[in-house]
Amino acid sequence: MRIALDAMGTDHAPAAEVAGAIGALQELDPDIEVVLVGDRSLIDAELSRYPDAPRDRLHVVHAPDRVTAADSPASVIRRKPESSIVVGLKLQKSGEAAAFVSAGSTGAVMATSMFTLRPLPGVDRPAIGTILPTSMSPCVMLDAGANVDCKPHHLLQFARLGRVYAQDVMGRPEPRVALLNIGEEPEKGDELAVEAHRLLAADETLNFVGNVEGRDIIRGVCDVVVCDGFVGNVVLKFYESVSHFIIGLLQKELKGDESGINLHDVFRFLDYTEYGGAPLLGVGGVSIICHGESPPRAIQNAVAVAAQAVRTGLVRHQAQAHSEPSQEM
Amino acid sequence: MRIALDAMGTDHAPAAEVAGAIGALQELDPDIEVVLVGDRSLIDAELSRYPDAPRDRLHVVHAPDRVTAADSPASVIRRKPESSIVVGLKLQKSGEAAAFVSAGSTGAVMATSMFTLRPLPGVDRPAIGTILPTSMSPCVMLDAGANVDCKPHHLLQFARLGRVYAQDVMGRPEPRVALLNIGEEPEKGDELAVEAHRLLAADETLNFVGNVEGRDIIRGVCDVVVCDGFVGNVVLKFYESVSHFIIGLLQKELKGDESGINLHDVFRFLDYTEYGGAPLLGVGGVSIICHGESPPRAIQNAVAVAAQAVRTGLVRHQAQAHSEPSQEM
Known part of the structure; x- marks a missing residue:
């Protein structure tokens, strides 16, 4: 299975991408x-720093822009x-990746993915899913910013996309789907939320657990949270x-402290680099969007997520x- | 100056209220x-535990419900x-508080305040202001949940209410007012945000600093943040x-640790009890809403905020x- 990786995306391109790719292969x-x-x-120069890289599984496609x-x-x-974005997505379109x-x-990435991979039939608005850490297992929230001014049936589509993502990529056989709202009762919220609640409750394919409030997300009460892209973003x-x-505040406070507390371990679950990027869901292909500041480990995890989605x-x-x-609808 | 305090509101009523009132008086x-x-x-029984309370400045008005x-x-x-809510607000209406x-x-509290104190002329929708801790000074965000499905001119009204609150109660002579949005540029966001941005920028009475994103709030880049009550909540x-x-996670981690780090001190600024409740803004009186779990210190601070607003x-x-x-408009 070939994964196309934009080598020019991060703030430290292509160093972070090359290191992340090699980590993924290893x-x-x-x-x-x-x-x-x-x-x-630029890629070849960076690759020359890794003489042991598995070059038989590492390819380069030139994209000058x-x-x-x-x-x-x-x-x-x-x-x-x-550009690397257009060339990379066309590799997927043509089946080379x-x-x-x-x-x-x-x-x-979003606009080019929409144009190249096209929205799936029945999906009016592809959405960005983002993984939110919680005190239990992480959940996927969508839409995280691709769409504002959503209609209720868009939120229903997000729920279906999120459900499948949670099943296939996050390994949740029966994902609990929730609607982000400002109260538990079905009649709470703005017009969008009230009508979306009705549609979600009526969809028998979903394990809809009802409304969740801002305070519930961190409690890990659901696997999928749907909301308008404005709120999600x-x-x-x-x-x-x-x-x-x-x-950051704690690190400053604990500086020089020999107490043995390892903040990195305690807060690893809050580290976005562990979660491998945000998928664009609802298009006819796999497109994963990472932070511009992604270190190699985040790139590697995004490749892993992409591979899991394909598999x-x-x-x-x-x-x-x-x-x-x-x-x- | 008399402040009416609902003695039956907290989960530990009237103990927290009585202790908070005495703290305020002292x-x-x-x-x-x-x-x-x-x-x-119930109030008298609780008061009997404080023989040194300044009873000349502490009054009781009976409200059986x-x-x-x-x-x-x-x-x-x-x-x-x-009920204590209706009787307390009527004391303000009649001038006894x-x-x-x-x-x-x-x-x-919100509904009864609206009915008793009435919205101010020119205010279509009174809003709940809430104080958000930031890495700099705290800011006031409104609306925090009184209104959903807002129109752009409501957000303009929120901005004016927030500006005056920041000046009078938070001591900011020239409050920086911002619009919560998903991008910096004026054309970013949903229909509400785009039009609200235009109205806010056109209002010369406001020191409008433009859009802020979710990540900017904690940076303390503004004194007032306006948004729809859905997003705010x-x-x-x-x-x-x-x-x-x-x-909580840290406390568990540091349990038994003798390193001397005092989490309470480090995170005092995150403690809502320091900020004295959420004001209902835009009504013809002062109405401050506290958490149901408020300890005495939160009640005392809310009385202090109320007094400052009156003064x-x-x-x-x-x-x-x-x-x-x-x-x-």
Whole structure:
């Protein structure tokens, strides 16, 4: 199985990508191959630092152009056809790769994935899933920012996409699906939430556990949380910043402390690099979006997630989950 | 100055309220008097435990009934006229008290405050302000849950209310007002955010610093954050739970540790009891809503906030801020 990896995405490209790819090849299943997509001379220079890399499973596809923050996401496919994002996604489209992983511009990866891989039939709006750490097992929240001004039936579609992702990639046989809201009762919330609750409760394919509030997420009461992309994006960014801030404060406080407490171990579950990137769900392929600051370990984990999605047939299962659109839609 | 205090609101009523009231009388300005509103026999029994309490500034007004979680908030004023919430707010209405503080049902305090104190002219929807700790000074976020499905002009009103609160109660002469959004640029976000941004930028009375994202709140980049009550409520509850969870995890980890780190000191700024409750802003009086689990210190701080609001003329200033409605409204 070949995974296309955008080698030009992180702030430390291609060093983090090359190290992450080699880590994936060394630690994951031996049937995995990685295709590094980007500036060949930069990639080769970086690869020369790893004489023991398994080069038989590590390929390079040249893509001379690079997407920057200045590029309008929607225009990338037309204006930068030679960029690592466009070239990498086309490898998947043509079947030369089974999945695509990038730490480049979220907007550009999303827009180019939509255009190249196309939304699945029955999915009006593909969504970004993000893994939120909880005190129990992590949950997947969607949408984390791809769509604002959602309609109730979009949230129903997110629920179906999230359910399949939790089953195939997170290993939850019967995922508990919840609606993010401001109260437990079905009639609570804004117009979107009230109507979405009704649709979710009526869908017999879902193990819908009802509304959850902001305080419930960390308790780990569900495997899938659905919400509008506006709320999801605010929560995601807020969570990352609060965790980061509290841990930073503690590190300062514990500096030089010999008490033996290992903050990194205690808070490993809060570390996004453990979770391997955010999948774009609802398109006809596997597209995983990583943080721009991803270290090698995050890249490696994203490759692992992509491989797991391919192996379990995530896309096929998601297509099936939408093949019989609800009457409500 | 008399502050009416609902003595029946907390989970430990009236013990927490009585202790909080006495703390306020002992530590705050000597012109403050507290009127405990609730079951007189229960209050008197609790007061008998404090022989040194300054009884000349501590009054009791009997209210035999009590609002419970089972009461529909909107019906309390009609169905439970003898409850501590209704009696306490009527003391303010009649001028026998200058402010009202309660740790009872948020919905019931809000609905009864709206009915008794009435929205200020020019304020369509009073909002709940909540104090969010940041790495710098705390900021006030509104709306924290009183209103969902807001229109852009509601967010403008929230901004004006928040500005005056930050000036009068938080001591910020020129409060930086921000809009919670999913990107910095004015065109980012959902329809509500885009239009609200335009209204906020056009209001010359505001020091509008633009959009802030979820990650910016903790950085302390603004004094006032405005958002729809749905998003605000999710963020508030999420914040409390994450802080609580991380600190709990650490306490477990540090148990028996003699390293001398005092978590309570390090994380004091995350402790809601320091901030004295959430004000209902935009009504013709001062109404402060506390957590149901408030300990005495939180009650005392809420009385302090109420007194500060009365002293600075918060309500008058908020009325002035809305006396010249923008053309946009």
